[in-house]
Each structure stands twice: as structure tokens, then as C-alpha cells.
Amino acid sequence: MALPLQGQSNNLNSDRHFFTIQVPVDPINGDDAQALANNPSATGPKRPLMPHSTSNTPIHGFLQQIPYSFKTVTAAINWIKTFGIHQQPWPYPNSNRKIRKAVIHCLPGLYGPALYPGEIDPRSGLPWNNETFPLVLPNNVSIQGTSSLDTIFDARKEAGYRTGIITAHNGQTANEEYDRDFIDGITLRGAASDPEHLPPSGAAIYISSTSEENLLVVTNCFLVENEVGIAIGAGTPEEPSPISPRIFNNTFAENGIGIWSGYLVGGSIFTHKGIATPLLLNNVFDTKNGASAFEGISIDSLAVQLTTGSNPWHIFEAWDGPKGGTTPSWGRANYLTGGYGFWPATTILGSQQVPPVPNATLGTAIDIQPYTNAGSSQPHGILFIRDLLDAGIPATSYSPNDFRLSPWISMSQSQPTRRNVLVNTGYNGGSPTGPLQWANGQTMPALGLSTGVAQGSNQPDVEFAEFHGWDFDCEGFGNPRIFDPSVPGHTAWLPGANGSLIDMGADEMGQLIMAGYIPFTRIFSRLVPNAASISDHTRIFFVQEPATNPVVLYDRPVYTGFLGSSYPNASPPLNNNWYSQAQANPNTFPAGTNYTGGVNDSTVRYRLTHPQSGDPIVPLGGFMRNLLCDFSPHLILDAHPEWANWFDGEFNFYKPNQKLGVYGSSSWFDSPDEPKDLSSNPKYVSPDNWNLYYNPYATTGTNDRPNSAILFGHLNPPGTWDPVANGGFPFGSFLWPGAPVLPFTTPPFFNAGLYETDAWGLGDQQNVQGTSYRVSDHAPDTNWDGFRYNCEVQFSANSQWSNLQTFLVSNQGSEQAANQASGNRKKAFFKKLSSTKIPLESLDSVVKKSLDARKKK
Numbered sequence: 001m002a003l004p005l006q007g008q009s010n011n012l013n014s015d016r017h018f019f020t021i022q023v024p025v026d027p028i029n030g031d032d033a034q035a036l037a038n039n040p041s042a043t044g045p046k047r048p049l050m051p052h053s054t055s056n057t058p059i060h061g062f063l064q065q066i067p068y069s070f071k072t073v074t075a076a077i078n079w080i081k082t083f084g085i086h087q088q089p090w091p092y093p094n095s096n097r098k099i100r101k102a103v104i105h106c107l108p109g110l111y112g113p114a115l116y117p118g119e120i121d122p123r124s125g126l127p128w129n130n131e132t133f134p135l136v137l138p139n140n141v142s143i144q145g146t147s148s149l150d151t152i153f154d155a156r157k158e159a160g161y162r163t164g165i166i167t168a169h170n171g172q173t174a175n176e177e178y179d180r181d182f183i184d185g186i187t188l189r190g191a192a193s194d195p196e197h198l199p200p201s202g203a204a205i206y207i208s209s210t211s212e213e214n215l216l217v218v219t220n221c222f223l224v225e226n227e228v229g230i231a232i233g234a235g236t237p238e239e240p241s242p243i244s245p246r247i248f249n250n251t252f253a254e255n256g257i258g259i260w261s262g263y264l265v266g267g268s269i270f271t272h273k274g275i276a277t278p279l280l281l282n283n284v285f286d287t288k289n290g291a292s293a294f295e296g297i298s299i300d301s302l303a304v305q306l307t308t309g310s311n312p313w314h315i316f317e318a319w320d321g322p323k324g325g326t327t328p329s330w331g332r333a334n335y336l337t338g339g340y341g342f343w344p345a346t347t348i349l350g351s352q353q354v355p356p357v358p359n360a361t362l363g364t365a366i367d368i369q370p371y372t373n374a375g376s377s378q379p380h381g382i383l384f385i386r387d388l389l390d391a392g393i394p395a396t397s398y399s400p401n402d403f404r405l406s407p408w409i410s411m412s413q414s415q416p417t418r419r420n421v422l423v424n425t426g427y428n429g430g431s432p433t434g435p436l437q438w439a440n441g442q443t444m445p446a447l448g449l450s451t452g453v454a455q456g457s458n459q460p461d462v463e464f465a466e467f468h469g470w471d472f473d474c475e476g477f478g479n480p481r482i483f484d485p486s487v488p489g490h491t492a493w494l495p496g497a498n499g500s501l502i503d504m505g506a507d508e509m510g511q512l513i514m515a516g517y518i519p520f521t522r523i524f525s526r527l528v529p530n531a532a533s534i535s536d537h538t539r540i541f542f543v544q545e546p547a548t549n550p551v552v553l554y555d556r557p558v559y560t561g562f563l564g565s566s567y568p569n570a571s572p573p574l575n576n577n578w579y580s581q582a583q584a585n586p587n588t589f590p591a592g593t594n595y596t597g598g599v600n601d602s603t604v605r606y607r608l609t610h611p612q613s614g615d616p617i618v619p620l621g622g623f624m625r626n627l628l629c630d631f632s633p634h635l636i637l638d639a640h641p642e643w644a645n646w647f648d649g650e651f652n653f654y655k656p657n658q659k660l661g662v663y664g665s666s667s668w669f670d671s672p673d674e675p676k677d678l679s680s681n682p683k684y685v686s687p688d689n690w691n692l693y694y695n696p697y698a699t700t701g702t703n704d705r706p707n708s709a710i711l712f713g714h715l716n717p718p719g720t721w722d723p724v725a726n727g728g729f730p731f732g733s734f735l736w737p738g739a740p741v742l743p744f745t746t747p748p749f750f751n752a753g754l755y756e757t758d759a760w761g762l763g764d765q766q767n768v769q770g771t772s773y774r775v776s777d778h779a780p781d782t783n784w785d786g787f788r789y790n791c792e793v794q795f796s797a798n799s800q801w802s803n804l805q806t807f808l809v810s811n812q813g814s815e816q817a818a819n820q821a822s823g824n825r826k827k828a829f830f831k832k833l834s835s836t837k838i839p840l841e842s843l844d845s846v847v848k849k850s851l852d853a854r855k856k857k
Helices: 032-038 073-081 359-364 385-392 578-583 815-835 843-856
Strands: 018-025 098-106 109-111 141-145 151-154 166-170 182-184 187-189 203-209 217-219 222-224 228-234 246-248 251-253 257-262 279-281 283-286 292-295 303-305 313-315 317-319 382-384 405-410 541-543 553-555 625-627 663-666 681-684 754-756 766-768 771-773 787-792 794-796 805-809
Touching: 018 073, 032 073, 073 098, 073 141, 187 203, 257 283, 313 359, 382 385, 385 405, 385 541, 578 625
Parallel strands: 018 098, 098 141, 109 151, 141 182, 151 187, 166 203, 182 217, 187 222, 203 228, 217 246, 222 251, 228 257, 246 279, 251 283, 257 292, 283 317
Antiparallel strands: 303 313, 382 405, 553 754, 625 663, 766 771, 787 805
16 A cells, blocks of 8 residues: 655656656557557657646646557557667656656456457457567566456467467666566466477566566466466576566466476576576465476575574465475476476576575475365366356356455365365565565565655655555455455454465455356356357356355445446437447447547547647547446546546436547546636636646645546556545445445345355355345346446445455346346435435545545555
8 A cells, every 4th residue: 555645845847756657558449559649759749757738727747647548568568668768767858757667557358369350259259459479578667457357368379379478588688677577467378389489488477587687576467278387597507697586476277387497598408407596475386287386496485484483484385285394295396307398397406595494394385286186087176266166056167267266165076165275374474575585595575666655755766656466466456465354243264374364376365256257357248249159147156155054144245336328319329339349349430440539529638738839729539438337547546537427416327418428438538527617717627637647746725636646556447436535445445435335136126235155155045034045146137238337345334345346247138128127226326326325525525535534544
């Protein structure tokens, strides 16, 4: 969590020296050509970090978020490299401001090559963005996924491609170190090699160095179905490089080798050994359908020094078969002798332990072989959500990449028998920056770009926001990385011997788990267009501990409204069929693109101009926007311009006076609902989104917009808000403050506030007047219109816990059923709205309230 705002100053030129630029990539609605043409450039009149034109708008501060979404990461990297920040900070002319780092924010979707233009993945119904792999990640550039559940980097080996996915090779330019650069919150799958594409092809992530250090951070990711999950190639045996990537909080499953460490350059004249000194912590390696958890990794890179206990060394990793004692066994790790495929065998470099680590320390790692049945003919047991759904709901195909932790687990595909062995057994060193020592001499790194220190602290060169692997887990927003999943009123989970409340793997199990999505998405639907193989995915499962004897009732989540629209009266008619929009936009304006010309044609758009050129007002043409019900490239605490409209007294799906376009969230806007100050400025107070600018010191009593600065480095879905505004992070609500909430349930006439689980831990029952009555929770019909639901568990009238669960419903139904479902929800929402005791606040007051709450912390 970022520290509160500090200090006061109106001279922003002298306040801040170094910045991180935020670059969005949208694999569905992005456009590389348009982004390249319209985004600021290194030499043009529009540049990053430029001041906003204040002669016509009262926005102050410097542009820090890029307005136009790229479609591919490749194009975003190429744009970033034009600034040269991979070699040295890029200076804004005649100022102290410099870009030192860039974060690429990847929105949900499928990143991978397309066999032909517009190819649709039959497993998800989503289009491929035609990404080019491997991505060559420059120094000082990071990749932040929205979540590992639905931000999928797929090299598509099943389609015949043979490649790696991401290469971070130190030595491209002088002094490359990837210091604090990270890859966070994505799924990487399908990397493969062949005789024409030898290693490092086949590695999802290849980290190497020939001269300088390489300190890349990989956190909160799923690495699945690759020949190698992460490959580390470091220098030569004669001249090893000080390469120490940080690999924390990840789940490796079904890879040939989870992590490979050795030497790939120079052929067979050298012995392949694990020369690097990586740092591993809280990872899970499932080798049921693979060969080895890791190869070439020494105990020095695993063992962490503790301050208590008779043995000061402990391994916080989980894999199949680790054993300690006088004759320790590595289990299914460091045991291959003939290599794997085209990946050569590699061995452990001699001991680098300081001081020596006893062999018995191997036995402190968690053995998950009893649950994965790796190395045997027995089927995979229940360890992850996907295992639970596969075993508990036969003949289905639910979320093959859902490697979130199942609350209860089993050694077979029978009913779960015990609590998950991975929960509360990781280690966080006491704090994200605590003193932690590995046996290889390395210490706890800072897993991100910032310490969270604000301006006014005599450290003007640090980032304001935090970007690190300890804030949110594989679900992204709303699910804290360090969390005790105990449910109030129910049996508490016991923390591990280390006293930590962090889980192993990419997931941190929280209070609310909703499951059953279409593979590689968080979407509920059926009969998906151009994806006939997708079965019915409209059953929504609440996953908790089995509690049938005696029956235990769990709190059903609440939701705030639902975002999505149809526009039957618009002229020309607007088609909001979500899959049509996602697969190929059928609308004719503008022709052939996924974008509209704005909220309406009469709305004036302003283009940022160079402050020395007279600030001319230039109308903008078409620009990039995302579906109202879907994600858009805004960071947490970054207000979307139109969302407040959905939660005021005029909650409508179609506003004739506004003529909303089919896309509802833009990075640049001139909203008709923005307040006006006609006495001093005939134009709207904010014709552009002030949240794109670094301006934490808005002056009260003027037309200045509210304080704006990046406080969290993660995207927020539509209809959510910073949790500090309601209860305090991490236990505050992400639902929109002041808006009414309703229990999420179908149908609405049963006891909607509670649910019970069956013997598998699947909450597919509702309690009716003390009697168990089996009623499936089904995603509502939407007539293909996309509707996004944001759900949280509410434990009392005044307290909500975060762990937001967000999902999209795009479901075919009859027009009558869709209208009835929509009407019922609107009536219930309006009834709740009219009876709410919380006054609805303006967008400005919510922003101010949230920032004031931070200042008091």
C-alpha cells in the first residue's frame, strides 16, 4: 500500500525528477497503428510528462498515463524503445522531469499469433491479438497483467508454433540490469522447441546475462504447459555473471521442467551447470504431466535463513517428493540425467552456501506428491480449483488454467478430505521489504519499482505508487497477496510454523471464490459464436469448505449494480452484442474499427498541445475506448468518467440526452455530466481525464481538478473504487462507495443472503426456511449484451472485505427472458436505491474523501 500524500507545493517542475510511464495494451480493442499515430512521442508536439494546457482547462500536472491502447505488447515495446529509456532516462525538454521506467499494462484477452486475420480461439470465443513471440523485454520495462486468470500469453504449440514467450537478455546495451523490473499477474503457456527452433525456444521466460547483472522479478504468474517455465542462462562456467532473478509467488504446472538453470551458449564443450544465483520463494511446482520441478537449482537458492528454531534454514517451496534427513532426496527435482527434449541436462554448481546449509533442510519443503500423484499412474488429486471442478462436476471443462487454491483437497478425485496444505505456509519475511537472507548470500529484494514514498519526503526521485509482488495475487485487484482466509464466525485457519499469513503459489486464498468460467476467461456464457465447442458455462459456483454435517451457512456475496447497456433508440442503432464487438465490430462508425468518435458527435475533444506553441484547440477524431462492461486501461483510484452516471438517481441503461456510444470508458473525455463553472470558464471543467496526470497537489478553492497521482499499479474493473474510501485497505470495499448493494443470487425469491456447500465444497445450494433446496446459481440471460458483475462478501452492515470477484456475463437468451431478467434487477436496484440511507456523492467528493483517508494513515 502506498504511503499517504506528503508535502505541499505548486511548483511541480521542481517537485519530481523521475517518473514511470504507464502504457496500456488491449488485445481486443487496441489498435497499434492508431496508438502509434496518436500517442505522445519523444520528438513531437505531444510528449509524455508534458503539462496539460491550462488556458482552456484547469488540469495541472504532467501526463503520466498514455491515452491510446496498443493491441500488441510488441508494438508497445517498440514505442517505448523510441525514448531510449532501456539505456538511460529520457528527459522532458527544459525540465527536471525524466522517464526512468515503463510499465506495460496488459488487459484481459489472448496474446498470441493468429493463423489468419481475425482468428477466434474455439476454447474461449476470444480473438487472438496476433502477438509476435518471443517478446524481447528491454531493460527498465515491466509487464503487469490484469490477472493470471484472464491475461493469457499463449505461444500456441498446439497450432504448430515453436518459440519462447518472453526473453530478458542482459547485454543488449551497456549496464542492463533489469533492476526491479518485473513480470506480474499473467499466464504463460505453450512454449515449445524443435530442431529448427532450439533453446531458448521452449522457455516461457528466458532470463540471461553475458556481462551485467540481471535482477528481473517474476511474481504471481501461472506458468503451464511449457517445455520450460523459466530458463536462466548465465555467462560461462569460466566467467559466470552475477545473475539473480527473483522468482516469488508463482505456480508452475504441467511444464516439462519448471525452472532450468544452466549454460546454453557455446555448444557442448562446457559442462552444463546452474551457474546463476536466483532467489526462489513461495513457488509451487506440480510435475504430474511434466518431468522435473527444476534443474540446476542449488539448495543455496532455496534456503532462507530464519531467526528462530533449532535449524535456522527453511525452504518455502512446494514440489513433488522433497525429502530430508541423513540421505536427502530432491524428489522430482534435480534428477534428470538425459535432459528434456532439446534442453540439455544441467547439474548443480558446487556449494555457495554462506554458511553451510544442512541437507535436512530439504525436508522443510512441502511435498505435494500425495495430491498430484506425480510419477504414478494415478489421476491427479484435488489441489487447485480446476481439479475440484473436474472431479466434483464430471464431464465438464471448467477453467483448465484456474490454478487458484482449492480450500479443501484430496489425494484422489474423491471428495476433499483436508484443508489445503499450501495455505498460510509461505513466508514474507515480516514485511515486503523485510530482512531476508538466502544461503547464496543474496538478501530480500524490493519486488517492484517503488518504496511508496511520496513527494515532500526529501526523496524526489522515487515513484509515488507501489508496483510489487506483495500487494495483489493472481486475481489482481481485490485479492490481497498476504491474507488470512478465516471466515468470521467459522473455524480459523491455523498459520504455519513460520507464523506467516501468506500462501504458496500464485494464489492467495481469500474469503470469496467464484468459479466455473469459460477457459482462459472470467466469462459466463453458452452457445458462444464461432466457438461451438464451448459447453454451457452459466453455472456459478461458490467455493468454500465442505460443511454439510452439520450444515454451515456462508454469506452470499453482494454486488453493486451491473454494468452494460443496450441502445435500442440510438441513431444510428448501436449493436452492443458483446461477442460481436469483441470478435469483429459490426458497427459502421467509424468504418472498420473498434472505436467510436466520442460520447457523441457534438462533444468537443481536445488534443494536448505543446505549451510553447500557443495552445491551439484542435478537435480530436476517433479515439480508443473499451466496452462499458469490460476493462479499460485505468488504474485503481483512477476515476472512469462515466461510471458515476450508473450510480446516481438517474440510473438508466439508455440516456437520450447523453447519446452514449456503445463504448463507455475512454481515457480522454469531455463528459456532459462534468460540473461547469460558467462564471469563469464557459467550457466544462475537465474536458480531459485528469487522472492521466501526476498532480497530487491540487489547490483548493480553484478550478483545479482533484488530486491525481498513481497510487496502485493495477487496473480496476468498471464500477469499482479504491478500497481506502470505504473501510481501509485491504479490508475495505472495492464496490462503488455510496451505491446500494444487493445479494447476488438466482432466483431472487429464495433466502438470498446465505448459501451452503455440498461435500465437495461447492456452494450450489440455497437455504429456504431452514430446508436445503438445490437450486443452481446461473448467470442471467443478457441477450448477448455484456454485463459485468462485481461481487464481495459483506459480513456486517458497515464492513465489507475486499477480495473482489469480477466477471462478465454474455449469455444468449430469449428477448423476453433477457428483458425480464434486466427489468427485475433494475426494479430491485431502484428499490434499494430509494431506501438507502447513504447519500450519493459526486465524483469529486468521492475522490477527495479517498485521498483524505490516505492522508490520515
